Amino acid sequence: MAFTEEPGKPRNFQERIGILQDRIYDRVFHNYIWQSIFRSGYPNTPRNQMLVVATNVFLHLHPTRLHRTHVKITHTYCLGGLTFFMFLVLTVTGVLLMFYYVPDVNRAYQDIAALETNVKFGLLMRNLHRWTAHAMVILVFLHMMRVFYTGAYKPPREFNWVVGVILLVLTLVLSFTGYLLPWDQLALWAVTVGHGIAGSAPYFGDETQLIVFGGYEIGPNALIRFYTLHVIALPLLAAIFMAVHFWRIRRDGGMARPL
Amino acid sequence: MAIEAPPVPGRAPGAARPRPKREREEEVLVWPDLVFVEFISAVLFTITFVILSVLINAPLLNRANTDVTPNPSKAPWYFLNLQELLLHMDKAWAGVLLPTIALGFFAAIPYLDRSREAQGIWFGTKYSVRITIITVVYATLVCGILVAFDAGDRTKFEYATRWIPSCDNTAQHVGFPCLRDEPGAKHLGIVTTKDFSKRLQFSIPWPDALGTDDGHLDWPRDLDRIPVPFNNVDCCYGSLHLWKGMNLNIPDIMANQVIPLSTIAFFTVLIIYVLFRLGWVRTRRDVFITMFTGVLTAYLVLSLVGSFFRGQGQALIWPWEIKVDPG
Ligand code: HEM
Numbered sequence: 364m365a366f367t368e369e370p371g372k373p374r375n376f377q378e379r380i381g382i383l384q385d386r387i388y389d390r391v392f393h394n395y396i397w398q399s400i401f402r403s404g405y406p407n408t409p410r411n412q413m414l415v416v417a418t419n420v421f422l423h424l425h426p427t428r429l430h431r432t433h434v435k436i437t438h439t440y441c442l443g444g445l446t447f448f449m450f451l452v453l454t455v456t457g458v459l460l461m462f463y464y465v466p467d468v469n470r471a472y473q474d475i476a477a478l479e480t481n482v483k484f485g486l487l488m489r490n491l492h493r494w495t496a497h498a499m500v501i502l503v504f505l506h507m508m509r510v511f512y513t514g515a516y517k518p519p520r521e522f523n524w525v526v527g528v529i530l531l532v533l534t535l536v537l538s539f540t541g542y543l544l545p546w547d548q549l550a551l552w553a554v555t556v557g558h559g560i561a562g563s564a565p566y567f568g569d570e571t572q573l574i575v576f577g578g579y580e581i582g583p584n585a586l587i588r589f590y591t592l593h594v595i596a597l598p599l600l601a602a603i604f605m606a607v608h609f610w611r612i613r614r615d616g617g618m619a620r621p622l
Numbered sequence: 623m624a625i626e627a628p629p630v631p632g633r634a635p636g637a638a639r640p641r642p643k644r645e646r647e648e649e650v651l652v653w654p655d656l657v658f659v660e661f662i663s664a665v666l667f668t669i670t671f672v673i674l675s676v677l678i679n680a681p682l683l684n685r686a687n688t689d690v691t692p693n694p695s696k697a698p699w700y701f702l703n704l705q706e707l708l709l710h711m712d713k714a715w716a717g718v719l720l721p722t723i724a725l726g727f728f729a730a731i732p733y734l735d736r737s738r739e740a741q742g743i744w745f746g747t748k749y750s751v752r753i754t755i756i757t758v759v760y761a762t763l764v765c766g767i768l769v770a771f772d773a774g775d776r777t778k779f780e781y782a783t784r785w786i787p788s789c790d791n792t793a794q795h796v797g798f799p800c801l802r803d804e805p806g807a808k809h810l811g812i813v814t815t816k817d818f819s820k821r822l823q824f825s826i827p828w829p830d831a832l833g834t835d836d837g838h839l840d841w842p843r844d845l846d847r848i849p850v851p852f853n854n855v856d857c858c859y860g861s862l863h864l865w866k867g868m869n870l871n872i873p874d875i876m877a878n879q880v881i882p883l884s885t886i887a888f889f890t891v892l893i894i895y896v897l898f899r900l901g902w903v904r905t906r907r908d909v910f911i912t913m914f915t916g917v918l919t920a921y922l923v924l925s926l927v928g929s930f931f932r933g934q935g936q937a938l939i940w941p942w943e944i945k946v947d948p949g
Contacts, residue, residue, distance in 0.1 A: 412653040425656060428649040432742075434656050441663045448664050452671070472685040479682065490675030498671070500700055504918075511731075511914055512754070514741035514907065521732035528729045535700055542698050548948065551686035552695035556705055560697070560717035566864050568714075580688065619742035 424609045426617060433618050438513070442506035446534075447605065449499035454598065456492040464544070466590035468583045471546035496538050503534045515619035523611040526604055533601045540593040543586060554589075555581055683948075690949035693934045702928030703921050709936055710772050710815065711882035724917055731914070735906045747911070749902040754915050756902075757893060761919035764889050769927055772814050773938040783811030789823050795838040799824035815881050819846075819873035842873035890916060 413427035516524035577584025707716035740746025828839035
């Protein structure tokens with residue numbers, strides 16, 4: 364059929380709608396601002412799909428391609444990725460909690476109590492922070508088990524496994540330092556047990572207690588130390604080790620596969 | 623990132639075989655295949671946790687008060703296993719040394735098991751599933767039995783050792799091993815491992831030339847303050863002289879270090895040996911599967927015991943009997 368009509372002239376209502384849709388799409392995605400953020404449209408060719416992963420700052424943690432077996436859910440159950448996701452959720456909710464919390468023994472408890480009752484979504488944020496923290500501990504263990512039982516620590520991934528063990532310790536210590544912050548009876552006495560355990564280190568027990576807890580019992584010093592460790596020192600360390608961890612996965616030739 | 627196709631082992635060169643697929647053909651693109659899975663799982667987790675957080679509130683008890691000690695007070699669940707271990711052995715071992723050794727062991731696994739076989743697939747060795755299941759059951763039983771064994775006067779072990787006589791507190795030297803009881807209390811057998819150092823007494827004839835002054839070596843009396851060589855010398859900036867002023871308490875070391883640690887070592891070696899004799903543990907990888915599984919199972923079981931079976935004064939009780947005294 365030959366083209367007789369000029370393109371662009373709608374013949375009926377449906378075509379009008381179609382043109383309107385195109386216009387809106389064009390306005391939203393092809394304007395100056397959008398294109399200053401995303402340089403190209405939806406990547407619908409393999410080449411562009413690889414480019415988007417390689418050039419996007421968040422996606423470039425990934426390789427551009429990976430082996431078929433590794434996208435099967437049952438190979439990793441996404442456990443490492445979910446651990447990382449928990450870390451992200453904890454960062455977001457944690458920052459929100461920091462707006463309302465002052466690490467002072469006279470204020471901490473009231474701040475948490477007020478957060479739960481007076482702040483919109485305050486209770487939800489605290490709950491999210493708490494439950495995702497527990498989830499992260501569980502997930503990091505499950506991830507370690509997945510890596511172990513798939514034999515993925517074997518050469519050349521030895522060192523990344525060691526980085527993982529460091530991340531495991533960091534996760535536990537992060538969770539433990541956060542435990543004290545609400546400054547309620549649960550927090551105080553749980554951390555007192557930990558304080559006792561740290562003090563039982565042979566020869567260096569006293570020093571450990573002094574350095575980590577700031578004294579021979581749990582008080583203002585312990586609170587400010589735990590707070591500082593919990594909100595800046597440990598997350599920073601964890602982020603650095605995670606960066607190394609992810610980078611190493613790629614440098615070690617992607618994830619482990621049968622030889 | 624290109625991955626070289628690995629050589630296929632054990633095949634004669636030139637033997638007929640299908641053309642191996644090129645690496646590229648086996649690969650998928652991260653966008654969309656992986657990014658999609660990641661996105662979906664992130665969304666599912668977000669939804670789940672928002673629902674959970676709407677339904678269940680994080681605990682907030684009374685304001686912290688150093689004068690009011692709740693009974694029992696418990697560590698967070700992932701450290702409860704250490705708190706549990708503290709009940710059974712020397713605190714330095716339970717709280718610091720054993721966990722450090724466990725982590726060091728974890729970190730060392732790839733350097734000790736360097737074979738490249740069986741990687742990248744679940745349970746890569748022939749019997750690994752079997753080994754794992756058996757070890758989980760075994761470690762659960764061993765932990766449970768040992769905890770019950772060391773739990774106090776409710777245990778069978780206490781009945782089984784009642785035949786050991788009560789000590790005659792007036793005798794100079796007790797020849798036959800005996801158990802000291804509280805004055806007026808009923809006679810008990812061996813209740814916990816600590817009784818080996820606290821309540822058990824015996825003596826053997828011993829030449830005075832070898833360190834005694836009354837012709838007898840009395841357990842625990844003569845052995846609980848053995849000076850360490852050079853423990854009275856002043857040197858090295860005081861605190862660097864680690865054993866300054868240190869005396870060894872042999873019965874205590876036996877009860878709190880030697881017995882618990884050799885028990886752990888014994889049960890570890892036992893399962894590996896048995897699985898080896900059965901022909902199921904064949905490679906180093908299998909040995910490490912046994913040990914890794916055992917350590918993680920013990921970690922979990924002891925946490926569960928600490929969470930659900932420890933009541934006031936850390937007494938071993940049933941979960942429904944636990945009452946927390948807020949102090
Ligand atoms: C904060 C904690 C951790 C995070 C966020 C994390 C994240 C990840 C992610 C996203 C992967 C990609 C594959 C997957 O999702 O399974 C991975 C792989 C890996 N992880 Fe972790 N991980 C953590 C802790 C650990 C621990 C505790 C270990 C071991 C002790 C470990 C050892 C490894 C190894 C060896 C790989 C490579 C696996 C393979 O080649 O198949 N990681 N990790």
